Amino acid sequence: MASEARRAAATLASGLALTVGGGLFVLAWHAGLYASAAGALLVVLWIAGASGWAVLHRPRAGGAAPAEALDPLSMRLLLDQVPVPLVHLEAGGARALNRAARALFAADERIVPVPPALADRAARRLHHEGRGWRIDAVEGRAGDRLIALVDVEAEERAAQDRAADEMIDILGHELLNGLSPIVSLADSAITAAAAGHEALPDILATLSRRIEGLEGFTRAYRTLARLPDPVRAPVRVAELADDWARLFAARFGPATRLTVEDVPRGVVTVDRDQLTQAVWALLQNGAEATGKGGEVTLRMTAPAGALVILVGDGGAGIPAAERARIFRPFHTTKPGGSGIGLSLARRIARSHGGDVTLEDTRATWFRLSVAA
Structure with missing residues (x-):
């Protein structure tokens, strides 16, 4: 009787999880959140597959379980194929259930320390390692929770x-x-x-x-x-800095000064033409903001596997009301401006595995990063 009750509870839990997962899939699909829809669908397929396997390999009455029953290694391999980070939260802490979760929290299995947002049942968002995640949770027995983390920024x-x-x-x-x-x-x-x-x-x-x-x-x-995919090739960072300095001097002459700082040694693998187009949009934006007699600063760092470029100017700064709109295509506050420079720079950076952001400082500093 006890085993029958456990099987009934497991069946009910699987049905509930499938219903919730299916609902999340439908809602995400209608909202255009295709990454979430794909994650929800994979979770549904995993639960359905695991339930089906359990039914097919259920021990017969009075007999032992078949030798080919799903073992922990097979279950782990199955979970590792799910691209959404999955976490099991229990009284003893939190465990990363698949490869995506282990990579996110840099943990073999136990997540130490447990982020407060994961432990908070009312929390719906997790901010971890500079990225935002939505928390989709299914409640289990004895207070356990199965948590799926969806990359909100990637969706947006x-x-x-x-x-x-x-x-x-x-x-x-x-x-x-x-x-x-x-x-x-x-x-x-x-x-x-x-x-x-x-x-x-x-x-x-x-x-x-x-x-x-x-x-x-x-x-x-x-x-x-219709920005084409980047065609990457090795180039020295110093060559890029020299090119941009010459372009700036030819366009703005001595009226506006460009200061280049902290040019690292080494080689990066990027699409040189596209990256120049993106950086030029930031330099031109800075020169126009600071005006004649002003100064634009270009700083560069090259951490492992990346190139980070900072462009700052001595202008009046960007009003708070404009900061959220400056990357929108066609948005401009300049007479005769096209409103595509910053949008194009961001698209180029993202096609290189990076991004362009406006630093949260009083002075205007744009940060362009690419995977290099």
Whole structure:
């Protein structure tokens, strides 16, 4: 009777876990949180597979369990295939159940110390190693909890990138369709006006040049949506710093000074052209913010497997209300600005396994990091 009760409780718990996991999968899918949906689906499949295995290998009445019953090593190998970090929280502490959790907490099995957010049953977010995680938990017997950690920042970044891609592609397509016939008509008008009206050809020629400029501007927007994958090659960090200093001097001359600090020795493997484009957007942004007579600072570090670039300026700083919007495509506070420089820099950094962030300081400092 006791064994039957345990099997009934296990069946009920499996059914509940499958229901919760299925609900999380549906909600995440409808919300466009595809990483969460994939994680929930994998957890559901794991529970279903484990339950099915248990049913097929259930000991017969009066007999011993079959020799091929699922052993702990097989269960661990199965859990290791789940990309979502899984944690078992119990009275004695917390255990990492799979490879993703062991990598996140740098633990073989026991997680020491246990992050307070994991122990707090009311907590729904965990901030660990500079990243944000959503806590999805299933309650077990005797106060145990099975916790799945979902990378919130990865979800948000994927959603932002998808929205930006769609918006940029639609804008580029619509504007190009409207500008192409205008350019053709303007050229025809110039030819026709050559026979008569003296001022008309000059006016139309100016109009044609302006429209061609807008067409090129629109193509730049489309470039943001169709950024190619980086083509990495080894390059010395000092060469990159020299290139950027020369570009800055050629563009801004002696009116704005660039100070280059802490250039590390060594070689990094990056897409040189793309990285230059990203850093140039930050340098140009700093030069325009500080104005003539000002100074822009470029600092570089090369920790193991990465390159970190800091760009600061002596301008008035970015207002608090603008700090959350500066990386949005098309957003700009500068007259005549395109609003794609910082967006493009961030996309390039992320395609290199890094990011571009605005440091939480009174002075304006942008931090660009890439995996190198």
